[in-house]
Amino acid sequence: MTQIYQASCTAPVNIATLKYWGKRDTKLNLPTNSSISVTLSQDDLRTLTTASCSSSFEQDTLYLNGEPHPIDTPRTLACLADLRSLRAALESKDDKLPKLSTFKLRIVSENNFPTAAGLASSAAGFAALISAIAKLYELPQNSSELSMIARKGSGSACRSLFGGYVAWEMGELEDGSDSKAVEVAPVNHWPEMQALICVVCDVKKDVSSTSGMQLTVATSDLFQERIKNVVPKRFIEMKKSIVDKDFAKFAELTIKDSNSFHSCCLDSYPPIFYMNDTSKKIIKLVNLLNEAAGKIIAAYTFDAGPNAVIYYLKENENQVLGLFNKVFGHLEGWEKAESLKSKFEILEK
């Protein structure tokens, strides 16, 4: 019987608090600005991937949540080629190593959250895929080095190679060898930080992030201001606010950056709208909360869709969840949540 080699890994979903929006190289997924994210708890949202390979497998295959999925997209192929060449380099130095780089791969991936929910599933997906194959191939590369491979799959995936608070340094080099994720702080640095995920709408977005970014880069004047004069300063300030555990500063920068990113979308020609009326209601609620508290106790951020992530500290949980419950508590998904402490709620279907 031929031997099957196998390894499994999980990767968490990450939500950017300083947004990546714009590519300077679409093939290598090199960004026009550095970004920062907070990785969500693996208990809530994560992808589990098992990679196996054997000389008896006839082709590379990929299963996502039990369904066969194409593996021959340029981005997935780029990731597999990089991983195989790193393994081949190891094999060329040690004759005793099995020639896994020449075997076909079978990849099985599962999300512990609804894939269709419009959350950043591709980030966790590519990060888990790269980590599982790197483990299978026993590659010595560290998380930052592997993040450069994940980046080619989906830009934001590079940040899911780490837990906690993560920066993606845009880099300057044309070959992308300095465009990588690095840890700002581990999750236990700031355990009081909580995230409420508001799934406003779970239908697929009508403008993909890749085409949205290209339109913004090509047509928005505001975007030029954002990448030259706004984000570089914000990148330094947000990292400092995390290291200092300064929630008010972190929240202010997070809110401003979400606003700036969506303004650039609106400034694209033709304009792109990702937020809807429920999203705007959520923004008003967060503003109300902060006004009533007399300080910033909650921050919202929206990606390329209407869903919101609300960051707050544990000490303010009752205030934050209390108000959200009052406004959205009558909705089906909220009632179904096990308790108000649940971090995953469906607000609108």
Ligand code: PMV
């Ligand atoms: O990695 P992509 O191509 O799915 O783009 C992600 C873009 C945003 O989610 C809007 C921002 C970010 O930094 O994650």
